[in-house]
Amino acid sequence: MDSVTKRYPDGTVAVDRLSLEIPDRSITVLVGPSGCGKTTTLRMINRMVEPTEGSILLDGEDIQRRPVTALRRSMGYVIQNAGLFQHRTIVDNIATVPRMLGWGKQRARERAAELMQRVGLDTSLARRYPYQLSGGQQQRVGVARALAADPPVLLMDEPFSAVDPVVRKGLQDELLRIQEELGKTIVFVTHDIDEAIKLGTMVAVLREGGRLAQYAPPAELLSAPADRFVEDFLGADRGIRRLSFFDSAALKLTTDSVVPADATADRIAAAPDPYLLVTDADGRPLGWAERDGQAGGDLAAERLLPYGRPFVPGADSLRVALDCAVLSPTGWAVAVDDGGRVTGVVSQQTIGEAIRAAHTERAAHTERAAHTERSAHTGSRTHPRKDEAGVAE
Numbered sequence: 001m002d003s004v005t006k007r008y009p010d011g012t013v014a015v016d017r018l019s020l021e022i023p024d025r026s027i028t029v030l031v032g033p034s035g036c037g038k039t040t041t042l043r044m045i046n047r048m049v050e051p052t053e054g055s056i057l058l059d060g061e062d063i064q065r066r067p068v069t070a071l072r073r074s075m076g077y078v079i080q081n082a083g084l085f086q087h088r089t090i091v092d093n094i095a096t097v098p099r100m101l102g103w104g105k106q107r108a109r110e111r112a113a114e115l116m117q118r119v120g121l122d123t124s125l126a127r128r129y130p131y132q133l134s135g136g137q138q139q140r141v142g143v144a145r146a147l148a149a150d151p152p153v154l155l156m157d158e159p160f161s162a163v164d165p166v167v168r169k170g171l172q173d174e175l176l177r178i179q180e181e182l183g184k185t186i187v188f189v190t191h192d193i194d195e196a197i198k199l200g201t202m203v204a205v206l207r208e209g210g211r212l213a214q215y216a217p218p219a220e221l222l223s224a225p226a227d228r229f230v231e232d233f234l235g236a237d238r239g240i241r242r243l244s245f246f247d248s249a250a251l252k253l254t255t256d257s258v259v260p261a262d263a264t265a266d267r268i269a270a271a272p273d274p275y276l277l278v279t280d281a282d283g284r285p286l287g288w289a290e291r292d293g294q295a296g297g298d299l300a301a302e303r304l305l306p307y308g309r310p311f312v313p314g315a316d317s318l319r320v321a322l323d324c325a326v327l328s329p330t331g332w333a334v335a336v337d338d339g340g341r342v343t344g345v346v347s348q349q350t351i352g353e354a355i356r357a358a359h360t361e362r363a364a365h366t367e368r369a370a371h372t373e374r375s376a377h378t379g380s381r382t383h384p385r386k387d388e389a390g391v392a393e
């Protein structure tokens with residue numbers, strides 16, 4: 001989008017000289033308070049709204065030069081409350097565009113069934129009508145319908161805003177999975193900053209009057225908000241939330257105080273820390289015991305303190321690791337492998353040191369990236385994929 005402005009006939013400036021380079025095959029989120037021009041921006045991309053000034057290029061070509069029907073067919077569109085045809089069955093809703101494109105009924109229905117599975121809907125729902133589905137299920141149908149003709153671009157306008165938080169989380173996870181599998185270019189509108197941070201490879205924060213406040217990857221928004229407006233919009237605990245983008249793999253674990261339930265008195269006495277993490281015969285955590293005053297032989301017979309929630313280094317973020325330590329009665333987090341076996345423990349203090357190191361390293365990296373960008377002014381930039389596992393927290 002190159003300096004795009006939309007002034008409605010009544011004089012309202014909904015979008016003001018907006019320039020954005022939207023990377024393909026990733027999710028770009030437009031976020032901002034109500035009335036800041038998100039829907040208008042999205043609708044200019046498929047020409048449901050025409051800009052007053054500026055131009056929008058798709059793969060380098062001005063969309064004004066494309067026939068509007070062809071343009072819209074290359075862009076699936078999903079809205080809040082799904083916008084399904086109430087008098088059509090689920091399968092026929094999903095098959096709408098393929099049928100319009102002249103596909104045979106059988107082929108269109110097969111495609112619809114395939115898409116139902118893709119978006120996590122049981123195909124037994126195919127013959128139902130929209131009112132016979134839950135809000136979350138209807139929203140999935142909306143996504144399936146938008147994907148039916150396999151468009152390279154998906155435009156989504158607050159698609160998950162009307163469903164409850166648990167269902168919303170499921171839909172968000174599903175969207176990340178679908179994007180990973182299908183590699184669509186998705187432009188996603190929301191007023192929910194947490195949703196933006198979770199889903200976006202790039203996030204454009206808009207302010208009232210349709211002006212761009214900041215355009216950056218989520219981790220950068222959290223670490224370096226451009227101004228007070230963005231900072232306020234991000235909310236109070238951005239420092240903690242930012243830890244979602246840091247890997248826990250580099251945490252230095254210790255096993256010196258991890259002991260089996262049948263540890264001998266000598267082994268216990270050799271432990272350097274006041275608390276012992278006791279494991280069963282398979283190496284799974286049982287709980288914490290005080291080191292001092294233990295005779296040894298059967299620690300599991302003791303009244304153990306709960307070990308809380310363990311984390312998986314590499315799969316979980318530093319935010320999860322810190323949360324585990326904060327929740328632990330000893331202030332130590334328990335690390336486990338995929339199979340739930342203890343790989344070590346780590347103190348709050350060590351996690352704190354890792355956080356500081358990660359910040360320093362990230363700042364240096366950002367500085368280097370900024371330098372590279374200044375010295376090389378090629379148009380395209382690549383955006384690193386972010387740690388989804390961490391973001392899910």
Ligand SMILES: Nc1ncnc2c1ncn2[C@@H]1O[C@H](COP(=O)(O)OP(=O)(O)O)[C@@H](O)[C@H]1O
Pocket residue numbers: 008009010012013014032033034035036037038039040041
């Ligand atoms: N058809 C229209 N005519 C006049 N003003 C409009 C029209 N559509 C939207 N607006 C105004 O443009 C601004 C941006 O609207 P919109 O793009 O819907 O914002 P958002 O999706 O961020 O809530 C708002 O002030 C809204 O009232």
Ligand SMILES: [Mg+2]
Pocket residue numbers: 038039040
């Ligand atoms: Mg809107």
